[in-house]
Amino acid sequence: MFWFDKDNSNAIFMDKRKLETELSDGRKLVVNPDVIGDFRHIPFENNSFYMVVFDPPHLIHAGKNSWLAKKYGVLNADTWRTDLKQGFDECMRVLKPHGTLIFKWNVEQIPMSKILEVFGQIPLFGDKRSKTRWVVFMKK
Numbered sequence: 001m002f003w004f005d006k007d008n009s010n011a012i013f014m015d016k017r018k019l020e021t022e023l024s025d026g027r028k029l030v031v032n033p034d035v036i037g038d039f040r041h042i043p044f045e046n047n048s049f050y051m052v053v054f055d056p057p058h059l060i061h062a063g064k065n066s067w068l069a070k071k072y073g074v075l076n077a078d079t080w081r082t083d084l085k086q087g088f089d090e091c092m093r094v095l096k097p098h099g100t101l102i103f104k105w106n107v108e109q110i111p112m113s114k115i116l117e118v119f120g121q122i123p124l125f126g127d128k129r130s131k132t133r134w135v136v137f138m139k140k
Contacts, residue, residue: 039087051100052091058106101137
């Protein structure tokens with residue numbers, strides 16, 4: 001949702017779903033990734049990318065057919081910690097040494113402090129004020 005150029009040839013878009021639907025207000029929602037995959041098992045070799053943007057679902061409570069769930073996806077309320085840790089580790093795995101991981105998170109339901117506990121790593125810098133946070137990590 002945040003990309004200025006959704007057809008950027010330098011980017012590979014990955015999502016676990018492909019979806020085309022209409023939201024309750026009549027807007028079309030299209031999720032059409034280049035790669036269908038689970039962020040817990042990214043289908044690329046180690047050290048593949050200079051930059052990874054990790055934008056996982058940030059909700060654990062949303063109606064199954066709500067527009068929020070359709071648009072952003074929903075994390076499992078019981079396994080979100082393990083799932084996000086696996087996703088973070090996978091992002092780091094596919095980054096080249098000294099590569100950049102940009103992580104996007106909305107703090108509406110889970111505070112950023114809990115997410116950083118799960119990751120076990122402090123970001124280099126990022127936004128600390130808005131509900132939608134952007135933080136940057138570097139692979140060692």
